[in-house]
Amino acid sequence: MSPAPLLDVENLRVRFETNRGVTEAVRGVSFTVGRERVGIVGESGSGKSMTGRAILRLVRPPGIAVADRLAFDGTELQSLSERQMRTVRGRRIAMVMQDPKYSLNPVMRVGRQMTEALKVHERIATREARSRALEMLADVQIRDPERVFSAYPHELSGGMGQRVMIAMMLIPRPDLLIADEPTSALDVTVQLEVLRILDDLVKDRGMGLIFISHDLRLVSTFCDRVLVMYLGRIVEEIDAARLHEATHPYTRGLLNCLPEVGGSRAPLPVLHRDAAWA
């Protein structure tokens, strides 16, 4: 393990300049990620997804992302050309999006999409690409890789589709995986299986993982460290195991407003937002 962090973000800002004025989605966010599981939690509009996209320089115009430092493995990503950036994207840093239905090409067989990703990054024979893809599908606990390999995306269930996405992203063996709500579209029991797969991959390959989610309970049980975002800022950073000791009223509010099996029937505590948090 290298002493320097895998990813070093300092004062990241994302703003949208439209003719109705400037909206700041991310307002000065700093954090580091090592070979660990870091969770980013927040409500919709907190800027958590934009932070993930900005790392890969995927913020679309009119959005503008700037940071004092955006270093991956010692390289400043902001100084790379678009062409150089393409060798980082997918190969060194990969991203899994929320809904497999919209991230897979519906008219291309799964196998072809997977090997296409591989061929872009490496000079590799079709046969070898195929065997690597099949191996990867088996790694994400797909019982019948051959069938899935030759299936179209609509023939797969949501959980299966998300596994295919994860497999596809992991074929080039990235060092950092950004997972943006990877399990929100899945059933709860399937969700845990997908998390298990991600967990094993982080452990076995020493990969770094940024796990973006709105589900504080899930993040706190899955990640090592949690960044809590509110209106484009990190309001609290805390070890997941010590989340119940969180001090920020926003974090506490998010934790308390979740109903629990066997919990009290009293009205749920609601979050009273304070203008000072922003």
Add this chain to the structure above:
Amino acid sequence: MSGVASTAPAKIAVSDLSVTFAQGRRRVAAVKSVSFAVEPLESFGLVGESGSGKSTVLRAICGLAPVSGGDIRIDGQAIPQPRDKAFARRVQMVFQDPYGSLHPRHTIDRVLSEPLAIHRFSDREDRVVQALKDVGLDARFRFRLPHQLSGGQRQRVAIARALIVEPEILLLDEPTSALDASIQAEVLNLLTRLREERSLTFIMVSHDLAVIDHMCERLLVMRGGEAVEALDRASLADRQVRSDYTRDLLTASEGYKR
């Protein structure tokens, strides 16, 4: 499970309900012989994952899905086929997606006035104002369009629309799954308060066991169109569950385990 044993008939009794969708030769049995009874003023939950048929049960009750077997009774009476205006007056539904369930070009005022006009209510003006107040929305929202409202505010409008005709039964199809956790808490509290104030009977559908546990006295776990297990709140709290599937759902509701 039968509400027949008690002297008064159940508010809603669903027995051996089956729903089959047929298209050409393809037949999909979405609900297979499901039975349950909901007592007056009770809040009853249906829990399951996607494809379990839980939403289809609700849709079958209010006539949005074809009933292919079994029957549904309200206060001991078979429900009319097709559902008539009197039925709509008594039974209302709140849908999952607050972004899809409101007409994008109708103001909130129009959304709320329409059911009043259909059911020939008098003093509509006052009722609209009161309905907004009941769900905790400021009067200034009245002449806005849905896109000017947040998800939580829209869901409040959807609840106001359902309650404006003063129904006895409210069918709730994942009313909070599209909302942030903090907004979910507000909407759940609102529903609990309105149920007490209006003496409503709820049937609530959710994939989230914790939400159902918080809101309902009894619940039915469904999977693949079939009823897996009927439970009450106490047995859920004590983890007294019989099926492995319910146990899986319980484990999943606690988060990830290393």
